[in-house]
Amino acid sequence: xxxxxxxxxxxxxxxxxxxxxxxxxxxxxxxxxxxxxxxxxxxxxxxxxxxxxxxxxxxxxxxxxxxxxxxxxxxxxxxxxxxxxxxxxxxxxxxxxxxxxxxxxxxxxxxxxxxxxxxxxxxxxxxxxxxxxxxxxxxxxxxxxxxxxxxxxxxxxxxxxxxxxxxxxxxxxxxxxxxxxxxxxxxxxxxxxxxxxxxxxxxxxxxxxxxxxxxxxxxxxxxxxxxxxxxxxxxxxxxxxxxxxxxxxxxxxxxxxxxxxxxxxxxxxxxxxxxxxxxxxxxxxxxxxxxxxxxxxxxxxxxxxxxxxxxxxxxxxxxxxxxxxxxxxxxxxxxxxxxxxxxxxxxxxxxxxxxxxxxxxxxxxxxxxxxxxxxxxxxxxxxxxxxxxxxxxxxxxxxxxxxxxxxxxxxxxxxxxxxxxxx
Amino acid sequence: xxxxxxxxxxxxxxxxxxxxxxxxxxxxxxxxxxxxxxxxxxxxxxxxxxxxxxxxxxxxxxxxxxxxxxxxxxxxxxxxxxxxxxxxxxxxxxxxxxxxxxxxxxxxxxxxxxxxxxxxxxxxxxxxxxxxxxxxxxxxxxxxxxxxxxxxxxxxxxxxxxxxxxxxxxxxxxxxxxxxxxxxxxxxxxxxxxxxxxxxxxxxxxxxxxxxxxxxxxxxxxxxxxxxxxxxxxxxxxxxxxxxxxxxxxxxxxxxxxxxxxxxxxxxxxxxxxxxxxxxxxxxxxxxxxxxxxxxxxxxxxxxxxxxxxxxxxxxxxxxxxxxxxxxxxxxxxxxxxxxxxxxxxxxxxxxxxxxxxxxxxxxxxxxxxxxxxxxxxxxxxxxxxxxxxxxxxxxxxxxxxxxxxxxxxxxxxxxxxxxxxxxxxxxxxxxxxxxxxxxxxxxxxxxxxxxxxxxxxxxxxxxxxxxxxxxxxxxxxxxxxxxxxxxxxxxxxxxxxxxxxxxxxxxxx
Numbered sequence: 001x002x003x004x005x006x007x008x009x010x011x012x013x014x015x016x017x018x019x020x021x022x023x024x025x026x027x028x029x030x031x032x033x034x035x036x037x038x039x040x041x042x043x044x045x046x047x048x049x050x051x052x053x054x055x056x057x058x059x060x061x062x063x064x065x066x067x068x069x070x071x072x073x074x075x076x077x078x079x080x081x082x083x084x085x086x087x088x089x090x091x092x093x094x095x096x097x098x099x100x101x102x103x104x105x106x107x108x109x110x111x112x113x114x115x116x117x118x119x120x121x122x123x124x125x126x127x128x129x130x131x132x133x134x135x136x137x138x139x140x141x142x143x144x145x146x147x148x149x150x151x152x153x154x155x156x157x158x159x160x161x162x163x164x165x166x167x168x169x170x171x172x173x174x175x176x177x178x179x180x181x182x183x184x185x186x187x188x189x190x191x192x193x194x195x196x197x198x199x200x201x202x203x204x205x206x207x208x209x210x211x212x213x214x215x216x217x218x219x220x221x222x223x224x225x226x227x228x229x230x231x232x233x234x235x236x237x238x239x240x241x242x243x244x245x246x247x248x249x250x251x252x253x254x255x256x257x258x259x260x261x262x263x264x265x266x267x268x269x270x271x272x273x274x275x276x277x278x279x280x281x282x283x284x285x286x287x288x289x290x291x292x293x294x295x296x297x298x299x300x301x302x303x304x305x306x307x308x309x310x311x312x313x314x315x316x317x318x319x320x321x322x323x324x325x326x327x328x329x330x331x332x333x334x335x336x337x338x339x340x341x342x343x344x345x346x347x348x349x350x351x352x353x354x355x356x357x358x359x360x361x362x363x364x365x366x367x368x369x370x371x372x373x374x375x376x377x378x379x380x381x382x383x384x385x386x387x388x389x390x391x392x393x394x395x396x397x398x399x400x401x402x403x404x405x406x407x408x409x410x411x412x413x414x415x416x417x418x419x420x421x422x423x
Numbered sequence: 424x425x426x427x428x429x430x431x432x433x434x435x436x437x438x439x440x441x442x443x444x445x446x447x448x449x450x451x452x453x454x455x456x457x458x459x460x461x462x463x464x465x466x467x468x469x470x471x472x473x474x475x476x477x478x479x480x481x482x483x484x485x486x487x488x489x490x491x492x493x494x495x496x497x498x499x500x501x502x503x504x505x506x507x508x509x510x511x512x513x514x515x516x517x518x519x520x521x522x523x524x525x526x527x528x529x530x531x532x533x534x535x536x537x538x539x540x541x542x543x544x545x546x547x548x549x550x551x552x553x554x555x556x557x558x559x560x561x562x563x564x565x566x567x568x569x570x571x572x573x574x575x576x577x578x579x580x581x582x583x584x585x586x587x588x589x590x591x592x593x594x595x596x597x598x599x600x601x602x603x604x605x606x607x608x609x610x611x612x613x614x615x616x617x618x619x620x621x622x623x624x625x626x627x628x629x630x631x632x633x634x635x636x637x638x639x640x641x642x643x644x645x646x647x648x649x650x651x652x653x654x655x656x657x658x659x660x661x662x663x664x665x666x667x668x669x670x671x672x673x674x675x676x677x678x679x680x681x682x683x684x685x686x687x688x689x690x691x692x693x694x695x696x697x698x699x700x701x702x703x704x705x706x707x708x709x710x711x712x713x714x715x716x717x718x719x720x721x722x723x724x725x726x727x728x729x730x731x732x733x734x735x736x737x738x739x740x741x742x743x744x745x746x747x748x749x750x751x752x753x754x755x756x757x758x759x760x761x762x763x764x765x766x767x768x769x770x771x772x773x774x775x776x777x778x779x780x781x782x783x784x785x786x787x788x789x790x791x792x793x794x795x796x797x798x799x800x801x802x803x804x805x806x807x808x809x810x811x812x813x814x815x816x817x818x819x820x821x822x823x824x825x826x827x828x829x830x831x832x833x834x835x836x837x838x839x840x841x842x843x844x845x846x847x848x849x850x851x852x853x854x855x856x857x858x859x860x861x862x863x864x865x866x867x868x869x870x871x872x873x874x875x876x877x878x879x880x881x882x883x884x885x886x887x888x889x890x891x892x893x894x895x896x897x898x899x900x901x902x903x904x905x906x907x908x909x910x911x912x913x914x915x916x917x918x919x920x921x922x923x924x925x926x927x928x929x930x931x932x933x
Contacts, residue, residue, distance in 0.1 A: 239806060292800065293792070300784070303780050304776065312789055314757065
């Protein structure tokens with residue numbers, strides 16, 4: 001008597017046809033599509049109300065640069081939340097790592113690359129030590145990371161002696177401020193107009209960063225190719241896939257969007273280095289959660305820890321790994337943020353954890369664990385980022401901004417619950 | 424005696440896409456014990472939820488006439504005001520509150536919001552005496568067993584001056600002894616004029632206590648039988664809509680040499696290090712053999728099985744596990760699985776399944792290496808595995824992508840079995856494999872067990888239902904208070920002999 005939805009036939013059982021219907025596929029993906037649509041709607045809204053500033057190449061590039069560290073931490077936070085935990089320390093940890101990086105590079109003149117690697121390892125160690133208390137000593141993650149938040153906030157202050165330390169060496173700044181070199185050379189689409197003095201008028205020309213364009217086109221081709229292949233594979237095994245027209249429309253929209261954004265970015269300074277780092281990480285985390293056994297195990301752990309353990313999953317070790325990954329990602333975020341500001345301040349990273357956690361929940365993760373998608377978390381982070389960006393351009397006060405963001409977070413979760421209850 | 428206390432007329436309840444109840448009629452006479460039986464998903468619980476106001480008036484069609492007048496309950500409070508109390512299968516007690524606090528929860532003995540504890544305790548004591556529970560009202564719920572918790576629920580119902588008591592599978596998780604006590608209590612209530620509606624899968628219980636039985640199938644009333652007509656065969660025929668000639672499928676045992684052996688196995692309680700839960704157990708299972716472990720609740724059977732399977736229970740574990748004559752390491756679940764063991768839990772919702780994930784992911788989770796290469800999953804291989812097992816174990820679902828939380832108990836159990844079958848074990852330990860599932864699904868589970876035995880695997884079945892063990896096992900161990908107190912071959916075993924072994928052991932330890 002556990003379910004009223006599926007009465008079992010008492011006659012001789014007949015096999016039910018396999019495979020989900022088209023409608024159920026659409027329903028299952030409604031939330032994912034809904035998020036993308038929401039993001040686009042918000043962007044278009046600001047595009048209109050900021051008189052076209054939102055989609056300006058310089059603004060889009062800034063949007064990526066401003067939100068990269070939140071997105072990178074959201075990747076780790078997604079794992080943490082899916083595993084049924086929370087990490088409140090990521091803001092403080094990222095700030096602390098930024099401080100350590102500054103001390104190493106500015107005061108001790110350690111070259112950027114070894115200093116950066118050292119910082120990543122240190123972040124992983126911090127994550128691992130918190131993970132140790134959570135996984136093996138069984139202290140609730142909320143408490144361990146709350147303690148960690150205080151400890152690392154204090155440590156940043158102590159390390160920096162309460163002062164800002166900077167500037168960083170140029171090669172380190174490239175992490176946040178750099179763009180990939182244009183190995184092919186710029187293409188001039190529209191030649192600049194000349195003023196009376198024979199000098200080019202700023203903004204009158206369109207010059208494309210051609211390497212960026214080439215990379216963008218290659219990515220789109222790879223995407224189309226891989227989704228065609230997946231589709232063919234599913235069909236060859238006799239499983240339903242979405243109807244072909246839907247598939248074409250979906251692929252075309254995504255390809256079009258990617259190409260358009262590539263075009264915009266290329267018409268500014270090209271691909272930012274950070275975007276490349278971020279894209280690789282996002283791609284890897286999507287792959288890990290969807291296709292790798294470790295990802296599957298994290299979902300099983302969050303869905304029912306006892307059942308996971310009795311299924312042979314080493315739940316403690318897995319929890320430990322999840323927090324280690326989170327620590328390393330917080331460190332990377334800290335480096336990017338420090339490079340962007342070109343200085344390490346004692347206040348760096350404060351409150352980041354809230355944006356990161358909000359992004360993951362807006363992206364559809366469940367606070368109870370076991371549910372959540374990487375793509376959702378990334379889009380959630382962009383929704384927050386676009387709102388920050390758009391509202392700042394509009395000159396909306398910071399107090400109102402906070403309120404609006406709070407309402408959006410609550411609204412997203414309520415929407416989720418409403419959908420779940422309806423289903 | 425013959426007045427009707429409750430009449431439900433033409434109850435029809437639809438959920439999106441499913442008609443859960445259609446035109447159900449039920450009449451219950453004052454002071455009787457009325458049993459409702461039906462397969463899982465037949466609509467029994469839905470009917471009771473309609474009656475108690477969980478599904479408010481207006482969300483269903485039909486009439487409820489209670490004590491002579493039509494009633495329309497908007498919520499549980501409404502029905503409780505009319506002295507109708509429902510006790511659900513999953514107990515609704517707060518574990519870290521005391522017995523007294525639980526009994527008067529939401530109904531506190533208080534004036535202006537201040538609780539009068541003396542009066543509450545005294546009241547609780549009186550109620551506990553009525554249900555025959557000798558516990559201090561200040562004891563926390565978490566410190567008493569499931570059987571006693573059930574009694575607390577009933578005491579709570581009594582505190583609401585219950586006239587119509589509805590029990591949804593009250594004995595599903597009780598031992599024989601506790602079940603008997605509970606049924607006695609119902610008979611006692613009957614003398615006091617309390618009417619009971621009893622939902623149960625256990626036909627022998629129904630035969631013992633019920634005055635009348637109503638059978639529900641596929642959301643319809645099939646028939647209501649009077650005491651004189653109640654027989655297990657007739658109920659089963661009515662329930663499944665076909666006659667189940669034999670409740671246990673036939674099997675010709677083909678038993679080979681010793682496959683699995685445990686020697687001198689001892690386990691202590693995880694919290695109380697001086698309490699030995701499993702005492703020097705030795706047992707073995709041969710190839711192709713179905714071996715049962717009988718015993719009362721708390722006799723240490725589950726504790727034994729879980730301690731063997733990756734030390735998932737207890738501490739200070741000692742003893743040896745042998746597979747095919749060689750000592751194997753089963754100190755973690757992973758190692759136990761690698762050694763060829765599988766353990767399907769007695770509590771599938773808590774320990775067996777990820778209810779928020781679908782069938783496919785639940786089936787493959789214990790053997791992900793079997794559907795992956797270098798840590799990368801092959802989703803097509805996974806789909807194939809899930810579909811194969813869905814077919815082999817006859818899981819009824821729309822597809823393998825249906826959430827396991829939406830399946831009926833029998834189908835959930837088949838998912839748990841599929842998961843362990845896919846880990847390709849040599850020995851399966853099945854802990855209460857048919858608890859809380861209906862007759863039809865039980866038969867299917869037995870068929871799977873027989874098939875596995877036919878393939879030469881060793882099966883160890885832990886069950887509190889003696890007829891089940893007698894029906895499917897080649898050999899039965901009897902366990903009591905952590906010891907093996909008897910071993911019976913399938914031919915000589917009988918309920919009396921098993922009980923005698925337990926009682927004799929009780930006498931020895933007392």
